[in-house]
Amino acid sequence: MDEAIEMIQGSEEIQEYLIFSVDSIEFGIDIGRVKEIIKIQPFSAVPNALGYCKGIINLRGTIVPVVDMRIKLGFPETEYNERACIIVIMLGAELIGIIVDAVRDVIHISEKDLLDAASLYDGGERKKYTSKIAVIDGKIKQILDVFSVFEIEE
Amino acid sequence: MNVDESMLEVYIYETQQLLESLEDTLLRGENEKRLDSDDINEVFRVMHTIKGASAMMEFENMSKLAHSLEDMFSFIREFGAPQSEWPNIFDLVFAAVAFFNNEVAKLQSKAPMDGDASGIFERIAVQLERLKNAPSEDVPSKANESAQVKGAGNIAPETPRSDAPCYKIKVVFQENSQMENLRAFGVVQSLKNVSLCTATVPADLNAENAAQEIVRNGCLIFIQTNENPDRIKEIVEGTLFLKSYSVVPIEIDDEEVPETMRRKKDNGHDESAQSKASNGQTSDNTIVETVSKQNFISVNVNKLDTLLNIVGEIVTAQSMVINNADFGDAPHDSFDSAAQQLHALINELQDIVMNIRMIPVSTLFQKMRRLVRDMAKKFDKDIDLELIGEETEVDKNVIDYLSDPLLHIIRNSVDHGIEDRETRKKAGKPPRGKITLEAHTTGSDVIVTISDDGKGLQRDKILKKAHEKGLISKTDEEMTDKEVFSLIFLPGFSTKDEVTEFSGRGVGMDVVRKNISLIGGSISLESEPGKGTTHIIRIPLTLTIIDGMKFNVGAMNFIVPTVSVRSAIQPDLNSIFKDPDGNEMVLLQENCYPLLRLNQFFNVEGGVTELSEGMIMLITSEEKDFCIFFDHLDGEYQVVVKSLPSYLKHCSSSLDGIGGCAILGDGSINLIIDVNSL
Known part of the structure; x- marks a missing residue:
């Protein structure tokens, strides 16, 4: 009985995160939001597109806008290499594709290992997109706050 | 047996329905070891309807059995049945229902209806005899009820109680419901139970042309009753194949009321007082209620939306299949005709789905x-x-x-x-x-x-x-x-x-x-x-599927609704000029239209800039007519309109001129032009 309770409590604390890299930084995103990972494919252009929007793609009948995270997060733009891919994430009822340099790993991070990002650093454009920070094996993973990245209200 | 197929079908359907509801009633009643007066009425009504319909179809056994059960229940309704007899009565009715079901099943499989009901007849006769001789125990309450609920049978209308209100009931049956006169007769019979006096138009429901007349004009039933109008409605509503009905209060001396009923009432009654008394009230409750009874089911709109979406996907998939068929040089006539048939069917499906959503x-x-x-x-x-x-x-x-x-x-x-x-x-x-x-x-x-x-x-x-x-x-x-x-x-x-x-x-x-x-x-x-x-x-009419013309500007594909397009032409360079403000204008058919270069408007890279290499299209919107300049025209398509992902407005400085998007058969995304916001 006690064990069971412990397990339930434990499972609440540990979350799975998909770790991907953009430029030199490793980001994490709650795996529950990730719909799928697809390779880079031709985009249909969007009228009067803003720089970070690469266009829209047809994902089996659903139209998905695709955002280049390098540009969105203020890193220099580069050519996509073979490791680059699109992570399709769910935001509310909609799908958005984000282009990242590479997908690294799926890791478990327990709630207590997450630090509040705001207390750690101030200033800088990218900071507002990061809600939490985890240090895993001496490496910093920044947990992406998707709602503030995509300016969508929760 | 000389009956046409559709009539038979109606008979089978109706009888099965009746037997089903009868069985429900019986099962419910058996738990309590007796039927209450409503249930008795129900059994009586069912038997009555089956009797009439079977007689009409010349199924003698069925009709006779129903008749004898009707007699028995008529008696029970009037005088009640002692508690000790109920188990027997249930057995008997169940046996009869089994017999009916058997016969109907035979009818359905076109086997001869050779069932022998004589055993049941005998048992019914014996049972009825026992009931008649039984001491009436729990009757008092019942007797009261039946004083009002007069035995139906074929008893002629009673002398009217002159002060009871009168109603005009109009019943209209569904098209092709068959045997309308018989159905009307059924209604009248059930109403007789609660009314003091009835009359109908047409007067004789058994007359040869009565059915046609009812089909044409509906059946008018006039009744005089002290019953609550709600109860009357309830009775009428129970009729099968009813399309609509109305119950309207009417003066007994109204001209519409058939003579037979009026004369009776006129005897020794002060007419003017009566009409004066009720004149005041007629104005605000002329129509008690008019309900259309149809076979409706209610469906969650979300389900219909899903259905509509799927049909949309089918349209897309269809054009994907048809446009991608690769036969090389081989003949493919049969594919073409099959494709055409599929197209027609899908169109029909589309119409039906759209139609379901119409209110x-x-x-x-x-x-x-x-x-x-x-x-x-x-x-x-x-x-x-x-x-x-x-x-x-x-x-x-x-x-x-x-x-x-x-x-x-x-x-x-x-x-x-x-x-x-x-x-x-x-x-x-x-x-x-x-x-x-x-x-x-x-x-x-x-x-x-x-x-x-x-x-x-x-x-x-x-x-x-x-x-x-x-x-x-x-x-x-x-x-x-x-x-x-x-x-x-x-x-x-x-x-x-x-x-x-x-x-x-x-x-x-x-x-x-x-x-x-x-x-x-x-x-x-x-x-x-x-x-x-x-x-x-x-x-x-349809919100989601439009006919559109496809064109492109650079790498961007667009669909413009065909209804907005007046013409598309290769521009004649001599007809294009600039007004004093530097806006480009096109002279077409002696009219001047402003020219909108879509590559500039949508900020597209790689679009044609030389007027001589592209095309122009004359567009008509709500307020103005104007021309758009684009690269080249790509044919006409039927497309399913999808709304733009809402996040897209964060991706673009302006989505003016775009109303939605569509995925074509080849999987390409096309933006649908909203001509009113260009």
Whole structure:
């Protein structure tokens, strides 16, 4: 009985995160939001597109806008290499594709290992997109706050 | 046996239904070891109907058995049955039901109906005898009931109690329900149980042509009864294959009431007193209730949306299959014909799905009646609202989007349009103003017009206001009436100076137009000073599937609704010039149209810039006609409109001119042009 309770409590604390890299930084995103990972494919252009929007793609009948995270997060733009891919994430009822340099790993991070990002650093454009920070094996993973990245209200 | 197939089908269906409901009743009753008076009536009614229908079809055994059961229940209804007899009665009825079911099953499989019911007959006869001889124990209450609920059978109408109210009942049966006279007879029989006196038109339901007459005009039943009208409705409602019915109170001496019934009543009764007494009340409860009884089921709209989406996907998949078929040089006639058939079927499916979502505009229109009444009172104006074409059907979504615009326009008409009594009198108009709300369909559109006979729009006033707000650049003389009137659809335009409770906040017609364009519709208006204003709202019947012409600009593919395209041509360089402000204009068929280069408008890289290498298309929108310049035309397609992902507005500095998108058979994404926002 006690064990069971412990397990339930434990499972609440540990979350799975998909770790991907953009430029030199490793980001994490709650795996529950990730719909799928697809390779880079031709985009249909969007009228009067803003720089970070690469266009829209047809994902089996659903139209998905695709955002280049390098540009969105203020890193220099580069050519996509073979490791680059699109992570399709769910935001509310909609799908958005984000282009990242590479997908690294799926890791478990327990709630207590997450630090509040705001207390750690101030200033800088990218900071507002990061809600939490985890240090895993001496490496910093920044947990992406998707709602503030995509300016969508929760 | 000389009956046609469809009649047989109806008989089988109906009898099975009746037996099913009978079985339910019996099973319920068996738990309590007895049937209550409602249930007894139910059994009686079922037997009666089966008897009649079977006799009509010349199924003698069935009819006889039903008849004997009817007799037994007639007795039980009148005098009740001792508790000890109920188990036997249940057994007997179940046996009879089994017999009926067997025979119907035989009928269905076209086997001869050779069942022998003589055993059951005997048992029924014995049972009836036992009931008659049994001491009546629990009868008292029943006897009271049956005093009112007179034995039905074929007892002739009683002498009417002159003070009981009279009702005219009209029943209309569904088309092809067959044996209408018999059905009407059934209704009359059930009504006889509760009424003092009945009469019908046609008078003799067994007459040869009675059925045809009922099919044509429905059956009128006149009854005099002390029963509550609700109970009457209940009885009538129980009839199978009923399409609609109405129950209306009527004077017994009304001319409509058949002679047979009237004469009886006239005997020794002061007629004038009677009619005087009830004259007052007839006005406000003439119609007790008119209900249309049809075979409706209610379905969650979400399910229909899903269905519609899937049909949309099928349309896409279909064109994917057909356009990608690769036969090389091999002949493929059979594929073509199969493809054509598939296309026809899918079109039909599409129509059906769209049709399921259609509901009449009447509820929406009725809402306006209330509004006009309230507002007219408030403004102290006399206004009639005329509704035309209430039965017009539109998509469920359209109703939702149409409600606010209609409210707004009608408010405007009452507030600004229709003058007060004095002004109208001076202008030589009838003192009562009139607003007409009309809906009708034309092929692909629903058109809703709202017209009033008020003072009309004042061109000068609109122009003055527009100048004040800096909304126009042209001189007054250059503006056509159409252009001037369309100014009132601009945001922040309202000519009424003071704000009233109902209208005139300056957020008005622009919101109306926006709402309507959300469902792909358009609004325009016509007005004549002193005569009135007419708003015309045009909404496509189908919201999600459109015919469009495909073209491209650079790498971007677009679809423009075919209805908006007037022509597409290779531009003649000599007909293109610049006006003094540097705007490009096209001279086409002796008219000048502004030219919009889509590559600039949408900021597309790699589009054709040389006029000689591209094409132009003459587009007609609500307010203006204009030309667009693009790379090249790519054929006509039927596409399923998908809304743009909402995040896209964060991806673009402006999505003006884009109404949605569509995925074509090859998987490519095409943007659908909204000509009104270009």
